Structures are given as C-alpha cells and as structure tokens.
Amino acid sequence: MTVSSDPITIGKTPITPEHGWWCLAGLGSALAPHAMRFAPPMWICFIALALWRMLGAYGVLPLPIRTHRLLWWLKQGLALATFGGIYLTHHGQIGRDAGVSLLSTLVGLKFLELERTRDFYVLTFLAYFLVLTNFFYAQSVPSAFYLLAVVTVITGGLIRFNTPRDQVTTGACLRLAARMMLQATPVMVTAFLLFPRIPGPLWGLPQDAFTHTTGLSDHMTLGEITRLGLSDEIAFQVEFDGAPPRAADRYWRGPVLWDTDGRSWHTHDFGSRVPNHPVRRLGVTYRYALLLEPTNERWLLGLDTVTDVGDNGHLGPDQTLWAPQPVKKQIRYALGSTLAVALNELSDAEYAAALALPPHAHPKTRALAESWQRSGGDPAASVTGALDFLRDNGFVYTLLPPAPIGDPIDDFLFRSRAGFCEHFAASFVVLMRSAGVPARVVTGYQGGDFNEISGHFVIRQRDAHAWAEVYLPRQGWTRVDPTSVVAPGRLSLGINAIADPRTALPMIEHNADALRAWREATDLWDAVNYQWSRWVLGYSGQRQLALIQHLGFQTANLQVLALSLLLSVCGIVGLMGIATLRSRAPTDPLVRHYALFCRKLARIGLPRAPQEGALAYAQRIIAIRPDLMDPVNYITRLYATLRYGNTRIAADLLESAVKRFRPRRVPPRLNRA
C-alpha cells in the first residue's frame, strides 16, 4: 500500500459535522444536569446556538463567520444580551450560579464558532470544566458515575478527532477512551490519597457556594417540622464503636429552644455569663462517629447527652454542641455520649429564661397549669399531671394537623387536640412554665434506621423530633417526651410505623416479600452512599495523616507527601510504560529468525548497530570475520529476498539456516586451506 498526498500543514484537521456532533455530545451531557437547576432561558439559549451551528455544518443556515458581517454582529449582540440577562437575573452577584450560567452561554457561543482545530480543543477543555461545575452542586454516587461517562464521551471525541474516520469506528474510539481512563485510575487514586490537602479556602467563597440545605433550624414555628416529616433525605449517619443504645434511647440532641413569642421558639444566647455546668456520668459512655450532612448551621448533632467532645467543637451551657463554623459541607466527627447524666446546676439567667412566657399569651393553658400549682405545687406532680392530661383527653398524633385558630397552644390543648412532636413539646413546656417549673424545648432527631449491610445508623429528616426538658429540684434537668404518651410507637418503631404510608410505594405496600426486598435494596443503596461519603467525599487531611502513619511514616508533612506522591506516580507510569513499551519478540517469523541471527552474532561481540541495514551489517561482519562469510551471506541474502520479495514460502529455509549458524568467539584454525 502506498500512501501519497500533497504536502499539507501538520496538525490542521478540518472540522467536519461529525466533529461537531462529538463536541455537542460532550458539552450537552456535561450541561444536562444543570438544565434542572437553572431557568429554561439558559438551556434554551444553548440549544438554539447548538442547533444553529449544526444546521450551519450541513449548509442549511449561514454561520456567523467573520466574513458574514451581519450574522457576526448578531452573534456579538447575542453575547452581550445574554451576559446582561445573566447579570440581571442574578442581581449582579457573580457567584456560583451566575458563574455557571455565564459559562454555559460562553460555551454555546464558542460552539457556534467551531471552525478550526484550536476551537475543537478549547471546546473539549470547556466540556471538562463543565463537568467540574456539576460537582459544586451534587457529589452523589449516581452523578459521579454519570459524569464519569461524560468524561469518557469527551475523551472519545478527542480520540475521534485524532483518528482516521473511515478506519476506526465510533465504538472503538469510546472503548479506547474507556481503556485509557481505566489505565489512568491508579494515578488518580494515588494522587487523591497523597496530594497534600491544604486546609481552608484560598479565597473567599461566593455566597451561594453550597447547596441550600433542608433540616432543623435554630428556631421552631409550630407546623414547620411537617416539612421535614415527609422528607427521606439523610440528615446524618452514625457508626457506633460497640453495641448501640436502644431505639427509645437514641435521642439526637440539636439546638435547645428557650425563648418564645407564643408562636415560634428560638435559641437563647447566654453569652459568656453562664459557665458550662459540670456533668456527672451515671452510666456507660457510648463512642461513635457521626457523618453529618451540611446544615449551614453552627450547631452539631450528638447522642443525648454528649460528654466527650474532643476537638470537634464546644458544648454550650444547655449541652448543645457548637462547631467552630457553620457546617457547609459533609463532616465527620467522633464523640462520646452518656445516656444517664446528672445536670444539677442552674444559673439565675437560665432560671429566668426557663420560666419566661410572653405576657397575655395562652390564657387557658396558664389557667390549667396554675390550677395544678395551687393544688400541690410539687414540680414532679405537675409533670405527671400534664402527661396525664395529654394521655386522657383524646390527643391524636398526626403529621397533618388542622391549621390553628387563635392562640396555637390553647387551640392545640383545648380544641384540635391533633398534632405532632413539636405541638406536644411546646405545649408541655408552656404548661410547665405556667406551673412554675423551669422547662425548655429540645429539638433534634429520634431513632434512626439500622443498615444491616454496613452496620451503621441512618437518620433521615423525617426522624426530626422535639421534646422537653424540665428542671426538677433533686434530679436536675430531666428529659420528658410528651409525644411518647400519645404515640408510644414513635419511639420504639420509628416514625415510619405511625406516619402516613404515602412515602412507601403503593404496589408493594401489602406484599411482605416485596417490602423486605425493597428495604434490603434501600439498605444496600444507603450502605454504598455511606461508604462513598466516608472514603471519597470525606477524605480529609486527618484521614491522610492516618494513612501516611499507617504506611510507616512518622509525620505527614508537605515534603513527605509530595515526595511519596511523585515517586508513586512515576512508579505507576513507569511500570505501565515498561509493560507496554518493552521490546517484544517480533511477530513476523522472518524478523524473529533474523533477530536470533543478530543475537548470536552479538554474543560473540559483533552486535548490530541500531539503524544498521541488514546488508551493511553483513558486510561489516564479513570484513571483520571473513571465516563467517558463507553463512552470513547466505542468511542475509535469504532474509533480504524473503523480506523484500514479499514471499513467505521459504521461511523455514531461513529458520534452519539460522539454527545451524553457530559462530564462535575465536576463529578456528583454517585447516582446510
């Protein structure tokens, strides 16, 4: 086969419509997840520009090339208009969302002017960058794998661009891309584990750097937890070092609410006036690690009552755990908690806050509680009385209470008598305060599902709960969960057991086997996600330090990390290079036989120089060793004839000749002469 063509400039591949489609596939699939996050104008704009370019590629529409003045100016105007639109939409704030919108538009405009080789590469790199922007919104397992596929497609496009179209199929391009990415994986894993993690942001993060989070907040308005009550989103996950506490004891403490205006409840800032009170442990301490989803709040969750904080934050006077800064991304921390503790001290400021009620609010509730106070005045008796009142008056636990009329507490206690944990907790605390017993509302989560596969607990937003704490003279702060009086199953079985079964799939609701299979599948999925969060998303400087120490290094300073990273990456690439590039035995039998001939000569000190032709080599050998003339000439001529005569019929002649050829280092005595 002879290939010949006129001289052309190297590295200038003309752009064909097929290249356009490859580019579009990469860009479009990288942008697709954003389409769900942004307003339609953004992706409609992109689709319109892409359509224009592809129709232009087939000659249906004129393209805004530089020579086409009118369309070129139209394109410039379009660019300005979209930039202006984005600026106005995001109110001039150039943060994450505006940045991504801007990038998408830029990519659309750049795609429109895909004309040269350079444009193709620029678009490919932009597509890789668009993949990156997705990670600022979602880091879940499915999105990671989707984007891995997108990277494969983008890389396949690069391969397509550099391979002849009629010789290599699209499938082959994608397969090669996948193979190369597989080969890049060891480098990726090593670099991920060993690249020094620099703490903290390098520059200020934009306001919208992190996704909006749902979850508990530092205030509670009656009716608000309903929103969480129906959410299957994971709030946090817990791995216990030993045996876990019983379900009914798994109260996960969040912010404590003291202040109320009669309708909503808030945390109270005691400032530095109230010192931390000593905590006396009365039982065993549970040790566990908690993986908290981002909350955008400063408080952390822990098993009630947290006694060992470590360096994860500090405890407030009301045993709320505070982090140094708001939790903007998933964090993992280890804690120790004791279920039974004695909290006996109460400062004046706390005493006042724990009895405060808004004036003139809840008149009927106050009247009821004051009647108990008049009859006995013992705080414990007031607690019992309140719980009896809730138990005996036909209260109903429901996640869909009727809207309150008038005073919400009075309405709940005396009219609707239907509500959920926060109604019960808030009403109970109002009753207690009215009866002169210091009380506060504690919000958090209760229970959690055990995942059999990975052996950890998953606590979802629907496990959100609110309960009360009262201060009793001898016991100190004591937890009272008024919800348990009405709906005992809420604690032992979890919220699923009593909530509306609307979240379960209707067709498997009554099929026990299907329900079990469904549950196992969700358990497996949770386990995968948990390990993903633990090992991939949550891989931090601390984990890196532990790994380095596990590998036998004393410290994980920058030098150790950089050196080990460099050495291992070089090692991996070197090994792969050796495996691929080391010279193998040639597949052509002729070449193999001839190579053996050359090796035999090399053994007697006459190696063939690189680039030395077979005939030149033979001449050189004969000049040095005239005694070898006959076999060398015969083999070389046979080889040359076979090789350039392009025939294979007498390959065995060469084989036997080379086999018979046994040159010796010292020339034997010429006794035949």
Add this chain to the structure above:
Amino acid sequence: MASSAHSQDAAPLTWRQVYILPTRYGGGLCLLLAAILLGAINYDNALAYLLCFLLGGLLLVTLIHTCHNLQGLALSGVTDKPAFAGTPANFVVHVSSDALRPRYSVTLARLSPARRAWWRRNHLDAVIEVPILKPLSAVALRVPTTRRGPLTLGRLHIESCFPLGLVRAWAYFDSSAHTIVYPRPAGTLPLPHHLAEGEEKGLGQTPGQDDFVNLDPYRPGDPLRAIHWPATARQDALVVKKFHSGSVEIQLRWSATHALSDSEARISQLTQWALSAERLGLCYSLELPTQSLPTGQGRTHCEKVLTLLAYYDSLV
C-alpha cells in the same frame, strides 16, 4: 525515469529513540488542570480532586500510548526516482513494523537540512500525513527540489499525536537513499541542425518533422511547436505530435548555447535539447567543455546525458 531501491533494514524504533513532548493543547490541558485543582482546593471538593487527577492520569497514560504508536516501526527501504529541478523528487519510503497492529495518524516528513534553534520545531519538507499505517506500508515523499545535482534523502522525521493530540512523539530514521536531480529543462533556442543535412534546413524547421507517427502526452522538454493544439483542446491535456526521422544525428554543444550568458541557463538549454532530441527519436551527442558523450539514443543514453548535465560543474 529509472527508479532504484535502497534496502535499509534498520532495527525497529525502541522507546529510547522516541522523543515525546506535550503539544500546545497538552499545555492547555495542564492550565485547565491547574484551574480545576485550584477549584478543588478552594471548595475542598473531593470529586473535583478526582477529576483533576483523572485528567492528569490521562495525560500521563497518553505519553505511553503516543510513544507506543511509533515504537517498533522501522525504515526497511527507500525507492527513489530522479526528478528535474523544480519538480518534487519522489522517494517511496517503506516502513515496516514489528507488530501487526496498525498505527494511526502518523506524519512522515523529511528533515530539512536547515538548522533551527533547539526550542523551535524542526523544519520539515515533504510532509505527508498517513491516517493509518499498516505493518508493511510504502509512503511516497515528494521532496521539493531547487538545484540540480545529487539529492540525499537524509534524515526522516516521523511523528504522531495519536490518540489524544495532547502529546507529540517523534523519532528519526536515517536514510542513505539519494537520487539525482536533473537540470531544469528550459530555454528557447531552437534545436541545433542535424549533421547529415547541413545548413539547408532553416532554424525554424526542426529536424525529424517529416514523418508524423502519433500523438503523445506532453513531457518536460518537448518543444512548444510540437504541441498539437486541436488534440490538446479536445483532451484537456497537452498533447504533442511525435515524428519519426530515422537516424538523424545532432550534436548538443556547450558552445552552441553561447547566446546565453549564465551557465545554468546553458545547462537548462542543453537539457531541453536533449529531451527534445530523445522525444523526436534523434541520435544525439553531448559536448561539454570538460566532458563529452558519444552519439546515442534511447532511455539509457538520455539518462547518461542528463546525469552528466546534472553533475556538470561549470566552474571547472
């Protein structure tokens, strides 16, 4: 013209002989990786780190793939064909491979002797892009020629950016193949008179125009007036009338070109005459100040004449 083969069974390229560097797009990817890494550090985003390292790994893996695309290739021979100065000389380069796998997007070129600074790309001529190189391929290099005389192929440059275009691997083949570049046929002087008929025939009448034989495609050196314009118009290609004139004999003398001052122009004129004479089927001899060739005819004779002209050093 005759072609000759230079067998050149060099050892296949090993990775040690393959040079490799990122292309400017590879440099672009490095910038992108730096941007992604900054983003990963700033947002402390694990998947951004992974993406950065995946693409970095891809860049490293490409080094191996690109090198592998050239490794094992060998220059197994070159066939050359003489050319006239000004037209490209064709060297057919036979490339063999130690493996059956095809090589994609390989560029073969001749390394121009002009030297360049080390950071500049080599100056290449006769560039040819081969989309797919099968284990035994022949690639025709069209080496541009400007001057008459010997032309060595010299160093061949083989390069490839396959598969990602992010790194370029290149290697050199040293070839001893050479060919002759004949002088450029040019000149407007009429062919000298043939000896047999003396001065009777005028300058305007070229010998051998007696017996029209057939029409042939135009070849360099054919006199303009031999072109058969009606046939040319019909066939879209230059067509010349061919005549047969028995054993007419002419002498191509250096002195006959005294009208031309420049010695190169005189050589070109002699070349033109030799080709015309051969074309017209005349017997011709060559007389140069230092060398001469006896009368002869035919392809071999023509090649001898042209070779003598190609190597003639007018300064001697």
